[in-house]
Amino acid sequence: MTSPLRFCVRRSSALERGATTLVTLRLPSDVGCIEEAVELVTRHCLAGQHATETIRFRLRVVLSEAISNAIIRGNAEDHTKWVDVRVELVPEVIRVYVTDEGPGFDPAAIPEPISPEQLDEARGRGLYLIRKLVDAVHFNEQGNSICMTLRRS
Amino acid sequence: MGFSESKGTGGITLVEVDGQLIIGNRQELKDLVQAALERGERRLLIDFSKTGYIDSSGLGALVSISKRIREAGGELRLSGLNEDLRSLFELTKLDTLFAINETPEQALASF
Secondary structure, X not given: OOOOOEEEEEEOOOOHHHOOEEEEEEEEOOHHHHHHHHHHHHHHHHOOOOOOHHHHHHHHHHHHHHHHHHHHHHOOXXXXXXXXXXXXXXXXXXXXXXXXXXXXXXXXXXXXXOOHHHHHOOOOHHHHHHHHHOOEEEEOOOOOEEEEEEEOO | OEEEEEEOHHHOEEEEEEEEEOOOOHHHHHHHHXXXXXXXXXXXXXXXXXXXXXXXXXXXXXXXXHHHHHHOOOEEEEXXXXXXXXXXXXXXXXXXXXXXXXXXXXXXXXX
């Protein structure tokens, strides 16, 4: 079976914002595609790069969370809608953008899970984990695109 | 990749998570534990020695599993969490909710 993922890696000295490598991936709104997408992006981002196991682990977790949020909350699992992942590798940091085709949301309106017992049902647990695992989180104005920045060391 | 179930010493049910525990497969783990409870098994160990990563849905599934086992009068222990996996439990304060042992052997001996 052909993979539904559309994947591209560009390595160039002329990429924007000082990036040395750009990895892009487009996947359908199907949670069954998340694991493969995470593995593809992580493998190509960190191939030949100096990265600790912890950075590798955090990248995989936050990619999984952000893609999952984009599919479920953003695109409401509408299989005709896509999720776009874009990773820019710059010398000091990894910048990860995940964008859906949904109407967007207000991240400030998402409550943090207040107790561990709530973790099986509370909204916002994925975002909570992302905020804890990366160095910076930003959203675009519409709220349908998250940018996560991880320092390489 | 997936979940494998076996019997440990003393009739304890051992479930190994091989690969990831994420939104795409968390229901499979919940169903597996539910089936064990329905067979009358009450002492369960979930081992993460072969696990790559867990997402928040996977953590949520573990909370849900823990509640079900507790309500059935059973006991759940976790083992094999490496430093990165353990950090997820600490960040979400789940380390206070679960009985965690370093190795499956230590967990089996702790029931």
